[in-house]
Amino acid sequence: MRLRPALLLAALLTTAASAGAVEGPARQMVAAxxxxxxxxxxxxxxxxxxxxxxxxxxxxxxxxxxxxxxxxxxxxxxxxxxxxxxxxxxxxxxxxxxxxxxxxxxxxxxxxxxxxxxxxxxxxxxxxxxxxxxxxxxxxxxxxxxxxxxxxxxxxxxxxxxxxxxxxxxxxxxxxxxxxxxxxxxxxxxxxxxxxxxxxxxxxxxxxxxxxxxxxxxxxxxxxxxxxxxxxxxxxxxxxxxxxxxxxxxxxxxxKRRDPVCSAAFGRQVCSASPPSSGGVALQQQVGMLDRLGIARLAPDSAEAAHLILEASRLATADRRRWMGDPDRVPVPTAPLVSPTYLEARARLIDPARAMAEASAGNPLERHGGLPAASDPLALAGTSHVAIVDAAGDAVSFTTTNxxxxxxxxxxxxxxxxxxxxxFAANPGPAESPAFNAMAGGKRPVTTMAPTIVLGADGMPELVVGAGGGARIVDSVAVAVVEVLAWGADTRRATGRPRIGAQNGEEELEANTPAAALAEPLRAMGHAPRVGEMNTGLQLIRRVPGGWEGAADPRRDGVALGD
Structure with a gap:
């Protein structure tokens, strides 16, 4: 007999949702x-x-x-x-x-x-x-x-x-x-x-x-x-x-069909949504810089790792605000922003022991470096992510928002x-540096949504991941990718790990988690972190021997289900 939705939800909450994860291996899976x-x-x-x-x-x-x-x-x-x-x-x-x-x-x-x-x-x-x-x-x-x-x-x-x-x-x-x-x-x-x-x-x-x-x-x-x-x-x-x-x-x-943007990191191809998504480019910038900075050699919950995460987030945020827009209306330099040469140059700006005084937008086209960033729009918070893999091996990474x-x-x-x-940008910017994200009829605003599929060394999907949570989407997805690829974490750890980032316009550490204890060491390095709630909704499916494992963010009501 078919269960009514109310009874079905109660059953799910008693079983799979209590952990929010499928350990795997499963041949097909949905995380929502x-x-x-x-x-x-x-x-x-x-x-x-x-x-x-x-x-x-x-x-x-x-x-x-x-x-x-x-x-x-x-x-x-x-x-x-x-x-x-x-x-x-x-x-x-x-x-x-x-x-x-x-x-x-x-x-x-x-x-x-x-x-x-x-x-x-x-x-x-x-x-x-x-x-x-x-x-x-x-x-x-x-x-x-x-x-x-x-x-x-x-x-x-x-x-x-x-x-x-x-x-x-x-x-x-x-x-x-x-x-x-x-x-x-x-x-x-x-x-x-x-x-x-x-x-x-x-x-x-x-x-x-x-x-x-x-x-x-x-x-x-x-x-x-x-x-x-x-x-x-x-x-x-x-x-x-x-x-x-x-x-x-x-x-x-x-x-519209838009080709994803991909870049190399941790021996894989990290692929995400192209503009008008600003999140996809910013995600790849963060992951690419962190790979080049050797974050894999650092302890996952250390102040040294958190420092690198915050610095990479600050640099990616500056570029995101300056260069992103509707590619059908403005010349967004997508490929230069994720090129190896540019990411290496941006990574060299990061001192492993000290926070930079100011994180400015770069010049991926080698002109007009350090131009003022456009104002960030109102923080996006009402967003959800879905990760799916079917039995034939097709995969979907899908971020959806109000x-x-x-x-x-x-x-x-x-x-x-x-x-x-x-x-859209709240401030259209001065004449010498107009905001790419200024509003106009028929134009699409940028978004920090960053649905992501990471392709392994064999060219097949290894991670299907994304998040809700406004500008914090970028930080949560980037750190989840690092957590799995650099530190060998499983999906439960990656979805539940303490949130750290600066994409929301200030340096943030998630309250009531081990990240909060990093505040003083980070201040000693020149940071000014705020400790507070960082609600996100990360969903992640990972390929493991024999199939897939998955997990949903414990901060919300989600689950990963598969068989």
Missing amino acids: AHPLAARAGLDILRAGGSAADAAVAVQAVLSVVEPNATGLLGGALLLHWDAAARRLAGYEGIASAPAAATSRLVEAADGTRVGAATVARSGRAVGVPGTLRMLALVHADHGRLPWRDLLAPAIRAAEEGFPMPPTLHRVIGARASELARDPDIRALYFGPDGKPLPVGTPIRNPAQAAALRLLAQAGSEALYRGPLAGAVLEATGREPVSGWMTAEDLATYEA NLNFGAERLAAGITLNNGLTN
């Missing part, structure tokens, strides 16, 4: 940020579906059970390994600026200035959603099962309900007063007393169930040209700051709307 999503993906694989099929099913379920972080109205990046063709491909579905968008994100129609915080949670901040069109493209290229079958688990979860997860409850509690202002959000996630529903309370989303049924029957075009488009436009058009999106923007949105938690803090057809336009 919620047990119901991981189970949906594994069930698709068991039914003969491909890794691409499973990605569609997992995303649809996450849209229901993890509405703070991700949904069908957000943006996404995906890497796909085709085992038969031995080919790695990249797909991009980042939420884009509507055609009418200008650089004046925080100005109302009459020219008056509106607070950035208000705009960030309004229809003005909503980008044209790309996740569904991207998944439809991936499914067309690599799917095996019918599209309608892939949405069935999500429909069940939305109709029959699922228990309020701990992470969702925590996120809602952190912004309860703001979220409760939206009547749709309040009706779904708050009780009659005005407080967030307790953990374990059944949640049903009939509006999203109806939308999913329509998408199952009519395909993704039901959103871009069909009846769901009206719901999106109505929601983005509400005050206090209405959006720019039109029916034409939805109809003409294109998901941007900030709960995006624009409004729903359309029961689905969270993104606030992707906050990822």
Whole structure:
């Protein structure tokens, strides 16, 4: 007898989720940020579906059970390994600026200035959603099962309900007063007393169930040209700051195939998403510098290793802010930024015993070195990652986002709307150093999402990894790669290890972990670390003799499931 989602979740939490990991070896595996999503993906694989099929099913379920972080109205990046063709491909579905968008994100129609915080949670901040069109493209290229079958688990979860997860409850509690202002959000996630529903309370989303049924029957075009488009436009058009999106923007949105960017480190090829992902390049810069600095010879939890991690993170952050943008609109120097010569030069800037006074952007084109960096956009936090390997050897590394938690803090057809336009540069920069990431109509903002597949010496996938967590994505993925490739850690250690990094704009050490004890030694080396919460959502699958092992980040509700 089929278990209802609420009972299934309880069973999963009692068994696999208690550890969050599959020790391996397994022949197929799914790691996701919620047990119901991981189970949906594994069930698709068991039914003969491909890794691409499973990605569609997992995303649809996450849209229901993890509405703070991700949904069908957000943006996404995906890497796909085709085992038969031995080919790695990249797909991009980042939420884009509507055609009418200008650089004046925080100005109302009459020219008056509106607070950035208000705009960030309004229809003005909503980008044209790309996740569904991207998944439809991936499914067309690599799917095996019918599209309608892939949405069935999500429909069940939305109709029959699922228990309020701990992470969702925590996120809602952190912004309860703001979220409760939206009547749709309040009706779904708050009780009659005005407080967030307790953990374990059944949640049903009939509006999203109806939308999913329509998408199952009519395909993704039901959103871009069909009846769901009206719901999106109505929601983005509400005050206090209405959006720019039109029916034409939805109809003409294109998901894109973009070749991944790869570079050598630790005797492997580290491959990640290319721009407009800034995270993929920054990740490879960090990993490449740390390899050249000999981090493999240092103790994993030492102040000396943490020092190198922070310095590499600072240098990669400076380059990310200066050079990244939409490659269809600005000349992003992707290959020079990850070239061996450039990474060697950047690594030589790092003193193994002392923090540099300032970490400036480099000059990968050997001109205009040290130009000022563009301002970082609002920190991206509402993001999720999915790692999948199927029995045929195909693999998917898939990062998906609403941007900030709960995006624009409004729903359309029961689905969270993104606030992707906050990822454009807040400061367009001076004339002599314009921000590559300045907002313009039709342009795609940069994102720190960094879905990654590491190819081993045999040219086959060795790691399938990625994370949610805003700018901390880059640090968490980079250190996980180092943890496994340089220090020989397993997936449980790599996903749970204490977080260290500087991609969020300041040096950070995760509180209540061994990393916090490194604060004083690092200060003695010239650092100024802040100890605090560093919530991420790292998912990792690793090839081991005879199959795969996997783990999900213990900071969230995720699990790795396989057989």
